Amino acid sequence: MNKGLIKRFLMKVTGYSRAQLSRLMGQHKDTGKIEWKPHRHNGFAKKYSDKDIRLLAKTDQQHETPCGHAVKKLCEHAYEVYGENEYQNLSQLSVSHLKLIIDSQFLKITKYLLNSNPV
Numbered sequence: 001m002n003k004g005l006i007k008r009f010l011m012k013v014t015g016y017s018r019a020q021l022s023r024l025m026g027q028h029k030d031t032g033k034i035e036w037k038p039h040r041h042n043g044f045a046k047k048y049s050d051k052d053i054r055l056l057a058k059t060d061q062q063h064e065t066p067c068g069h070a071v072k073k074l075c076e077h078a079y080e081v082y083g084e085n086e087y088q089n090l091s092q093l094s095v096s097h098l099k100l101i102i103d104s105q106f107l108k109i110t111k112y113l114l115n116s117n118p119v
Helices: 003-016 016-033 050-062 069-078 095-117
Strands: none
Touching: 016 069, 016 095, 050 069, 050 095
């Protein structure tokens, strides 16, 4: 049977790239088995906890979704002016990082809050 045909079939079925399959096939050829290695951590520490994200979503909901710069200033004022310690981490939030949070997980939490707290 054609090796290229088998690789294309395995690529389609497994979702692996050609390079990944070649590496795994070589590993099987050398050792007679394929060892699965779980995904390693990316090495970056998580700066904002889930609690911070929920607090950010709550703040956003209370102020009817202002722009990113306004959310940043609200968090700064909550910590620096009003002394709300739960905003300490968020007081250092940059607008660009806020955008990343919004794109990734923030909207899910906001929708959950909106559905769980009827007005």
